[in-house]
Amino acid sequence: MTKWVYSFGDGAAEGRADMKNLLGGKGANLAEMASLGLPVPPGLTITTEVCTYYYANGQEYPDTLESEVNQAIAKIEKSVGAKFGDKDNPLLVSVRSGARVSMPGMMDTVLNLGLNDETVEGLAKNSENPRFAWDSYRRFIQMYSDVVLGVDHYHFEELIEILKEEKGIDLDTHLEAEDWKELAQQFKAKTEEELGKPFPQDVREQLWGAIGAVFSSWQIDRAKVYRKLNNIPEDWGTAVNVQAMVFGNMGDTSATGVAFTRDPSTGDNEYYGEYLINAQGEDVVAGIRTPQNLTKAAREAAGATLPSMEESMPEVFGELADVFDKLEHHYKDMQDIEFTVQRGKLWMLQTRAGKRTAKAALKIAVEMAADGLIDEKTAVLRVEPAALDQLLHPTLDPDAPRDVLTRGLPASPGAASGEVVFDADHAEAAAKEGRSVILCRVETSPEDIHGMHAAKGILTARGGMTSHAAVVARGMGRPCVSGAGQLRIDGKAGVMSCAGREVKEGDIITIDGASGEVMIGEVKTLQPELAGDFAKLMEWADSYRKLKVRTNADTPHDTSTAREFGAEGIGLCRTEHMFFEGERIIAVREMILADDLAGRKHALAKLLPMQRGDFIEIFKIMRGLPVTIRLLDPPLHEFLPREEDEFEDVAKAIGASVDHLKRRASELHEFNPMLGHRGCRLGITYPEIYEMQARAIFEAAIVVEEETGETVVPEIMIPLVATRKELGMMRAVVEAAAEEVFAEKNHRVEYMVGTMIELPRAALQAGKIAVEADFFSFGTNDLTQTTIGISRDDAGRFLDEYVKKDIFAQDPFVSIDQEGVGELVEIGAERGRSTKPDLKLGICGEHGGDPASVEFCHRTGLDYVSCSPYRVPIARLAAAQAALKD
Numbered sequence: 001m002t003k004w005v006y007s008f009g010d011g012a013a014e015g016r017a018d019m020k021n022l023l024g025g026k027g028a029n030l031a032e033m034a035s036l037g038l039p040v041p042p043g044l045t046i047t048t049e050v051c052t053y054y055y056a057n058g059q060e061y062p063d064t065l066e067s068e069v070n071q072a073i074a075k076i077e078k079s080v081g082a083k084f085g086d087k088d089n090p091l092l093v094s095v096r097s098g099a100r101v102s103m104p105g106m107m108d109t110v111l112n113l114g115l116n117d118e119t120v121e122g123l124a125k126n127s128e129n130p131r132f133a134w135d136s137y138r139r140f141i142q143m144y145s146d147v148v149l150g151v152d153h154y155h156f157e158e159l160i161e162i163l164k165e166e167k168g169i170d171l172d173t174h175l176e177a178e179d180w181k182e183l184a185q186q187f188k189a190k191t192e193e194e195l196g197k198p199f200p201q202d203v204r205e206q207l208w209g210a211i212g213a214v215f216s217s218w219q220i221d222r223a224k225v226y227r228k229l230n231n232i233p234e235d236w237g238t239a240v241n242v243q244a245m246v247f248g249n250m251g252d253t254s255a256t257g258v259a260f261t262r263d264p265s266t267g268d269n270e271y272y273g274e275y276l277i278n279a280q281g282e283d284v285v286a287g288i289r290t291p292q293n294l295t296k297a298a299r300e301a302a303g304a305t306l307p308s309m310e311e312s313m314p315e316v317f318g319e320l321a322d323v324f325d326k327l328e329h330h331y332k333d334m335q336d337i338e339f340t341v342q343r344g345k346l347w348m349l350q351t352r353a354g355k356r357t358a359k360a361a362l363k364i365a366v367e368m369a370a371d372g373l374i375d376e377k378t379a380v381l382r383v384e385p386a387a388l389d390q391l392l393h394p395t396l397d398p399d400a401p402r403d404v405l406t407r408g409l410p411a412s413p414g415a416a417s418g419e420v421v422f423d424a425d426h427a428e429a430a431a432k433e434g435r436s437v438i439l440c441r442v443e444t445s446p447e448d449i450h451g452m453h454a455a456k457g458i459l460t461a462r463g464g465m466t467s468h469a470a471v472v473a474r475g476m477g478r479p480c481v482s483g484a485g486q487l488r489i490d491g492k493a494g495v496m497s498c499a500g501r502e503v504k505e506g507d508i509i510t511i512d513g514a515s516g517e518v519m520i521g522e523v524k525t526l527q528p529e530l531a532g533d534f535a536k537l538m539e540w541a542d543s544y545r546k547l548k549v550r551t552n553a554d555t556p557h558d559t560s561t562a563r564e565f566g567a568e569g570i571g572l573c574r575t576e577h578m579f580f581e582g583e584r585i586i587a588v589r590e591m592i593l594a595d596d597l598a599g600r601k602h603a604l605a606k607l608l609p610m611q612r613g614d615f616i617e618i619f620k621i622m623r624g625l626p627v628t629i630r631l632l633d634p635p636l637h638e639f640l641p642r643e644e645d646e647f648e649d650v651a652k653a654i655g656a657s658v659d660h661l662k663r664r665a666s667e668l669h670e671f672n673p674m675l676g677h678r679g680c681r682l683g684i685t686y687p688e689i690y691e692m693q694a695r696a697i698f699e700a701a702i703v704v705e706e707e708t709g710e711t712v713v714p715e716i717m718i719p720l721v722a723t724r725k726e727l728g729m730m731r732a733v734v735e736a737a738a739e740e741v742f743a744e745k746n747h748r749v750e751y752m753v754g755t756m757i758e759l760p761r762a763a764l765q766a767g768k769i770a771v772e773a774d775f776f777s778f779g780t781n782d783l784t785q786t787t788i789g790i791s792r793d794d795a796g797r798f799l800d801e802y803v804k805k806d807i808f809a810q811d812p813f814v815s816i817d818q819e820g821v822g823e824l825v826e827i828g829a830e831r832g833r834s835t836k837p838d839l840k841l842g843i844c845g846e847h848g849g850d851p852a853s854v855e856f857c858h859r860t861g862l863d864y865v866s867c868s869p870y871r872v873p874i875a876r877l878a879a880a881q882a883a884l885k886d
């Protein structure tokens, strides 16, 4: 028979940390902590299988669930010495969700469950604190009504405000027992008015209502958005944790807090966290009161006046520090912890691996390996490749002038500039138009997730380092400044102000998530520092990976950046990209619009020295590393002149009339340029183009070999090949150019000729094509476009919907469609190698920098991946992890 409920408490538990799939992260770790003998309030976990069952069976529970829950509640009652629903000595519980991986702020929590008009009196008597009891009851009514019954919490906030006004009081803390009692009555009446039925007094009804609400919340929109953004499968489900309440709001010897065993922002090995005296549950994360520091050192560093926990509760702090050490040694990872102190007694409410910035992840992994807590392989596996992105982005130039508007908390590192927007929907819309925005909010909530994702940075006026904005931004790798308390944000009016200065929606600001500064205007940024922990971890990663990592680079500048990031060669130099600027584009247009061979040759003669010059620089920067140069593959529409002045420029350069050029351009017009006269089709019809390019490459190689004495082995790549014949003909053009140049210069260089595999036919015919090829490079951008039949240029309009509807788990242009496009890559690789067992294989589509695709390439046995310069470290780490997972 399936067991649906697992108990924990009193130094024992039925579950374990490795049962996360069944118990959810929270439940599994509560069980583990209980087994470790840590002070955990007793409780029960309803498994994720119940959630799955619930959705598979028309929202019904398994038959035996209720009796299992009852038995587990009885155990809690025994442990605590109180009874659920008992009017003299009531047991109160919290009900919380807990999926396999943490989903911050996504799911709902109910506290103080078990209170009703009778049990509240018992609580008042036992706690000898009627104010606390009535405050707890009204909190419960408020939370339960909101989360379970769907009565919005503002109704209740309003009633509190009205009462405070009547009594001439500013602060909630000045309300007394009678006031909370009065409010509890009003709250119940409000709920009844909204729902047409009374607030439930039966504690079992309350419990099942809350359990049902947790399961339902798995399917609310913001949970779905979060899962989508984080690739969490819909069918994982959530567990429900029911746990005896402990109270951090029982007076000045009580407190509640969140802590990390190390600094999650910098990775420094220091306890880090915040707490609030006399507060309950989510008060710390909600950002309603400003939390106090955990340690004295942190308080001093922050210049805060309110005492740290280390100072105000030294004994409990000492106990907490012991728990931190015990947990870190047990889990061998940095932990994120929630705790409560009830009248001087410490209780642990949660532990989990702490979310951290990439910088912290690196530092923690490297230090833990150095301390022998984990080995090097584990360290390499600990850092999420995609998260490196955060480190590889620019920081503010310390010497750049800056006009600081205000300062907040350095909640998530990185610097970003952009237009001010005050609303998540606006942020998303602006980002879709390609604008950079900074989302500025009083505080953020899960409803803002899509806007936070779209923004370049996030700024909030309220909330601490563990506020929603801070936690989510760190997870997403967005720079974030939180709790900029001087800032008055009036989103409705479209303006924020600080110290007499105003910033309007649309104005540019810069935020520095490392210092907490908020600046007016754009501030110059610097490239990241790649030494230290980063270099160390990369060195370890490089020792495990099998795949080589090259870069896609078209300019000397990109090439240098990529080398700094550790690229081991160029996997794709798109020669058409070398022609985008100024004079060059005119010469290219001249070539394209030429009426005949003579006109084309005239234009090509202008392009030759430009190409040669670039190749010389690139070969020099790459110093003997392989360089794959792809011959021209210009989707024509990207290169034809469009505007009047563009026609005029070309007309002037070649002495033709604008009218003539326009006619010529309209002759060249294509209905489907992506499937048009591009790639090797251009070389087949105008071989002189490829001939010029081959000449430029060989001349450059000879110059560099003669100047530096180093060997240069260019890899010349023919694009968009569908048949063996195409490649054979283009190969002949390249070879002829080579022989001509070698004879002229009396200097031979070694070289290779290969092809891109970016059409389904090429993948299928790879066995034959390989006869003419020294290497293959899978062009998975075009291969995706042509396999799925979705235009690279037009997919944006509908692909979102495809992902939302789960037709594709992810955008196939971002992460390779492993079963479709991937199968063609496998076929191409296998057939190519059956002709030439040592055929060199790589990938140069955008997928080369996507961790999941890199893993796929590793499994498929490719020799290298090639990606944009900034993603080279991501690919290096992903390749190492793929190898370690073998």
Ligand code: PEP
Pocket (backbone or CB within 6 Å): 572, 574, 633, 758, 778, 779, 780, 781, 782, 783, 844, 845, 846
């Ligand atoms: C490809 O198609 O994957 C590729 C790398 O070429 P391009 O993106 O230039 O078409």
Ligand code: MG
Pocket (backbone or CB within 6 Å): 719, 758, 779, 781, 782
């Ligand atoms: Mg292509």
